[in-house]
Amino acid sequence: MTTTVPPAERADAGPPSLRRSALAPRRRITNRIAMVLITLALVIAVVPLAWVTISVLARGLEIMSWQFLTEDIPNSYRRHGPGMAPAIVGTFLITGAAALLAVPLGIFGAIYLNEYGKQRPLAQVIRTMADVMTGVPSIVMGLFIYTVVVVVTGEQTGFAGALALACLMLPIVIRSSEEILRLVPDDLRQASLALGARQWRTILTVVLPAAISGIASGALLAIARAAGETAPLVATIGIAFTVNPNLFSGQNTALPAQIFRNASQPFEGAQERAWGAALTLVVIVFVFTVVARVVVSRFAIKER
Amino acid sequence: MSTRTTKEEAARPALSGGSGGVRVERLFSWWTLATGLLVLAILALILITTTKQAWPALQDMGLRFITSSTWDPNPASGNPVFGSLAFIYGTAVSSLIALLIGVPISIGIALFLTELAPRRLRGSAVMVVDMLAAIPSVVFGLWGVLVLAPLLVHVYRWVHDVFAPVPGLNSIFGEPVGTGRSFMTAGVILAIMIIPIVTSISREVLSTVPQANKDAAFALGATQWEMITGAVFPHSFGGLVGAVMLGLGRAMGETIAVSLVIGGATNITPNVFAGGNSMAAVIVQQFGESTGTFTAALIGLGVVLFAMTVVINLAARLVVRRAEIRVRGAAT
Numbered sequence: 001m002t003t004t005v006p007p008a009e010r011a012d013a014g015p016p017s018l019r020r021s022a023l024a025p026r027r028r029i030t031n032r033i034a035m036v037l038i039t040l041a042l043v044i045a046v047v048p049l050a051w052v053t054i055s056v057l058a059r060g061l062e063i064m065s066w067q068f069l070t071e072d073i074p075n076s077y078r079r080h081g082p083g084m085a086p087a088i089v090g091t092f093l094i095t096g097a098a099a100l101l102a103v104p105l106g107i108f109g110a111i112y113l114n115e116y117g118k119q120r121p122l123a124q125v126i127r128t129m130a131d132v133m134t135g136v137p138s139i140v141m142g143l144f145i146y147t148v149v150v151v152v153t154g155e156q157t158g159f160a161g162a163l164a165l166a167c168l169m170l171p172i173v174i175r176s177s178e179e180i181l182r183l184v185p186d187d188l189r190q191a192s193l194a195l196g197a198r199q200w201r202t203i204l205t206v207v208l209p210a211a212i213s214g215i216a217s218g219a220l221l222a223i224a225r226a227a228g229e230t231a232p233l234v235a236t237i238g239i240a241f242t243v244n245p246n247l248f249s250g251q252n253t254a255l256p257a258q259i260f261r262n263a264s265q266p267f268e269g270a271q272e273r274a275w276g277a278a279l280t281l282v283v284i285v286f287v288f289t290v291v292a293r294v295v296v297s298r299f300a301i302k303e304r
Numbered sequence: 305m306s307t308r309t310t311k312e313e314a315a316r317p318a319l320s321g322g323s324g325g326v327r328v329e330r331l332f333s334w335w336t337l338a339t340g341l342l343v344l345a346i347l348a349l350i351l352i353t354t355t356k357q358a359w360p361a362l363q364d365m366g367l368r369f370i371t372s373s374t375w376d377p378n379p380a381s382g383n384p385v386f387g388s389l390a391f392i393y394g395t396a397v398s399s400l401i402a403l404l405i406g407v408p409i410s411i412g413i414a415l416f417l418t419e420l421a422p423r424r425l426r427g428s429a430v431m432v433v434d435m436l437a438a439i440p441s442v443v444f445g446l447w448g449v450l451v452l453a454p455l456l457v458h459v460y461r462w463v464h465d466v467f468a469p470v471p472g473l474n475s476i477f478g479e480p481v482g483t484g485r486s487f488m489t490a491g492v493i494l495a496i497m498i499i500p501i502v503t504s505i506s507r508e509v510l511s512t513v514p515q516a517n518k519d520a521a522f523a524l525g526a527t528q529w530e531m532i533t534g535a536v537f538p539h540s541f542g543g544l545v546g547a548v549m550l551g552l553g554r555a556m557g558e559t560i561a562v563s564l565v566i567g568g569a570t571n572i573t574p575n576v577f578a579g580g581n582s583m584a585a586v587i588v589q590q591f592g593e594s595t596g597t598f599t600a601a602l603i604g605l606g607v608v609l610f611a612m613t614v615v616i617n618l619a620a621r622l623v624v625r626r627a628e629i630r631v632r633g634a635a636t
Contacts, residue, residue: 281440
């Protein structure tokens with residue numbers, strides 16, 4: 001290994017070409033193969049992403065129309081044609097209600113972790129368990145809400161679904177908000193405390209405003225993820241074919257639930273609607289993700 | 305400490321008006337603590353309430369709930385039987401396939417991002433992974449069942465024919481099911497879905513490898529690959545194990561996509577091209593038409609799933625944290 005490189009060549013070419021030109025062929029080829037495989041990994045990941053996107057766009061646009069977005073869902077899977085409005089309304093209402101529940105609670109939880117708990121054992125436990133909670137299967141959240149809400153009230157409602165989604169969002173909001181709060185410089189806190197403000201006032205009027213766009217971005221990403229969740233809704237919201245604007249009474253429906261239901265049907269009409277609903281859902285999730293990105297980049301510019 | 309409190313005491317009345325400030329402060333800190341404790345409360349409540357709801361079925365079946373492979377909720381005669389071994393097997397096989405396919409790809413991407421990628425490519429590579437994470441699982445399921453599975457059948461046929469004469473492998477790559485909805489398809493879809501999380505954790509872990517170690521490997525004449533195997537992998541092994549375990553937890557809990565592509569058969573077979581079912585998938589497929597003990601049994605499946613994923617996630621987080629602490633300790 002050491003003797004393969006003649007000193008003259010080494011002086012000529014400098015360290016980089018020392019690796020490339022004078023290596024034993026076996027080592028060089030192993031290295032080349034490994035590098036190609038590593039690059040290939042990224043290419044392999046692009047394939048399903050591109051393929052799914054193209055499928056959803058191509059098949060979804062076939063059925064996409066104004067009627068599709070505004071009409072009720074046909075109550076027979078065999079029937080062709082449009083209608084997904086109840087699911088679109090349901091998705092916005094249920095995800096919105098979930099966000100109203102989970103985002104404020106999550107932010108307060110993050111404030112506890114970063115401003116009060118810090119490195120105390122209890123805070124460490126909560127931090128770890130929040131991480132664990134992000135890994136709890138979404139279907140389990142659905143079963144949990146089914147047990148404590150649907151069984152007790154005796155009715156599947158949109159609000160039960162919202163509670164299940166809120167349980168999924170809570171740990172994500174806590175952890176992402178805590179990351180942002182950690183970035184707020186301590187100087188700001190000290191300046192505020194030095195002016196005589198109490199800690200709660202410092203947090204609400206100094207720390208939170210400084211971190212708000214980062215927190216908003218994390219919350220938007222959590223909302224985008226919750227909007228695409230299906231499993232917790234299957235057990236909690238039931239099924240509806242007409243728009244149900246009341247979250248607290250009557251069964252409801254949402255885009256992911258409709259995709260799931262229609263995709264498992266062997267009928268063309270149902271599958272067409274599933275693709276249309278998938279396109280709608282992907283666009284909604286995409287918009288939320290992009291808005292989150294923009295909010296973050298605005299934040300970064302303001303910082304500088 | 306005490307001097308600071310008295311100083312605050314003296315300055316406060318003018319600013320926030322008497323002892324009200326103390327009360328607000330106390331209320332506020334308690335309120336934030338309560339929201340933090342909510343996480344622990346929810347986790348505990350999940351365990352308690354679902355176990356209680358599932359109790360009739362668990363009590364009926366006893367240990368046979370996880371050791372029996374007979375799942376017969378509506379028998380022609382006699383009592384219903386709920387043995388979930390077939391579904392535990394399905395969860396294990398599909399997750400294993402997902403790890404075998406997904407982990408090398410994820411670690412490859414993570415290596416590409418930390419060691420190879422030119423800076424301008426890095427941003428778009430990260431975006432690919434983020435976009436994969438953003439696509440809802442039900443959309444992967446829809447694509448898997450209507451687009452991918454029918455195409456994969458041809459691949460399965462070909463693999464089956466190639467390995468037919470090889471003993472051992474011919475039972476693993478057995479006769480493919482006509483729809484393509486099988487353990488293998490579920491594994492492929494799951495592999496795609498665990499790539500984002502495994503990649504992002506691996507990337508974090510790999511980026512903790514000190515530049516000095518890498519430079520040292522290069523200075524000894526290592527090629528880039530030898531540097532990776534000699535300096536990067538030994539340093540980040542623990543963290544990578546944690547990343548893989550998080551991927552496993554994600555794969556085991558994934559419900560919707562799997563339930564669409566796994567085939568929905570109660571089946572224990574070495575043949576990965578045959579249809580089967582997983583714990584999470586059974587729950588969504590059968591929940592709508594279940595009543596009484598049947599519902600309890602499905603919730604029982606959820607309890608088992610919950611316990612398994614919590615244990616795996618907890619272990620993974622501890623492994624990752626320990627690896628990070630060791631690295632930081634060494635660096636400072």
